[in-house]
Amino acid sequence: MVSEKRAGKDKTRRLTVDFYAQDVLFVAPALLGKILAVKRPSGEIMRHMITETEAYRGVEDRACHASKGKTQRTEVMFRRGGYVYVYFVYGMYWMLNIVTGPENEPQAALIRGIKGYEGPGRLTRALAIDGTFYGEDLTSSDRIWIEDNGYAAKYITTKRVGINYAGQPWVDMPWRFILTA
DNA sequence: TCATTGATTTCA
DNA sequence: GAAATCAATGAT
Numbered sequence: 001m002v003s004e005k006r007a008g009k010d011k012t013r014r015l016t017v018d019f020y021a022q023d024v025l026f027v028a029p030a031l032l033g034k035i036l037a038v039k040r041p042s043g044e045i046m047r048h049m050i051t052e053t054e055a056y057r058g059v060e061d062r063a064c065h066a067s068k069g070k071t072q073r074t075e076v077m078f079r080r081g082g083y084v085y086v087y088f089v090y091g092m093y094w095m096l097n098i099v100t101g102p103e104n105e106p107q108a109a110l111i112r113g114i115k116g117y118e119g120p121g122r123l124t125r126a127l128a129i130d131g132t133f134y135g136e137d138l139t140s141s142d143r144i145w146i147e148d149n150g151y152a153a154k155y156i157t158t159k160r161v162g163i164n165y166a167g168q169p170w171v172d173m174p175w176r177f178i179l180t181a
Numbered sequence: 182t183c184a185t186t187g188a189t190t191t192c193a
Numbered sequence: 194g195a196a197a198t199c200a201a202t203g204a205t
Contacts, residue, residue: 054200063200065189073189090201091186097200110200121201162200 015146017139020081024100024107027081028055029177031098031146033153036114038127039143046127047147052113054160055175056097058106063166066106076135077106084136084144086129093121094130098138098146112161112176154181 015034020027037047056064065087066074076085077099085097085108101107110120117123124130129144138145157174164171 056200065200068190071189087200088188089199091188091199093186093201095200108200112200119202160200165199 012147012149015138015148017080017082019148020098020100020138021102022081022100024055024057024109025175027098027100028053028109028175029153029155029157031109031111032155032177032179033149033151035147035149036111036127037145037147038129040128048114048116048123048127049179050111050113050146051115051118051179052111053177054110054112055177056108056110057175061166061170061173063160063163063170064106064108066108070106074106077108078104081107082137082139084133084138084141086124086131086134088131090121094124095120096124096129096133113178153179155179 031050031053034050035047036050037045039045058064059067061067066077070078073087076083079099080103081100083099085099087095089095096111097108099108112120114123117126133144136144155177158176159172159174160176
């Protein structure tokens with residue numbers, strides 16, 4: 001797993017492929033409390049704590065976009081964990097997802113909220129995240145990455161939002177994770 | 182509870 | 194080709 005050896009007293013470090021390659025049901029709640037860092041064209045780096053996520057897991061999960069097979073839009077979800085899956089919905093909003101798991105096992109964690117901007121459409125608008133972020137590699141990109149600050153998050157789980165079309169048993173899976181402390 | 186808004190998917 | 198659908202938000 002990840003080496004705990006640290007240089008100096010700064011505990012913040014960028015998450016590596018070892019983290020993202022794990023199952024989405026581990027990664028999605030583990031992202032809570034971590035820091036989403038986005039670099040603006042101006043060079044300014046914006047950092048926000050992740051407060052809410054949802055898990056989308058594999059071709060059998062009918063709420064997961066990849067359940068309909070590999071398409072131009074879902075291709076990135078079939079890669080190994082650590083890539084960014086961004087898509088446009090309702091004619092207005094970009095959704096930010098983190099690809100997880102091994103190659104050819106399509107999984108992703110939707111970032112539904114960050115501190116100060118609750119809501120998946122609101123956070124992408126606030127951070128100016130759009131389709132140009134599709135396929136960015138969180139382990140090497142110089143404009144988007146996630147940092148671990150060593151914070152041990154507490155959270156609750158609920159049903160996922162906006163996926164009633166998926167039917168049973170997927171609609172009732174407790175795969176939404178909300179930070180509580 | 183409804184308008185917004187356009188890419189993606191589904192049905193023909 | 195056309196029609197329906199949609200990981201949402203904000204105003205009414």
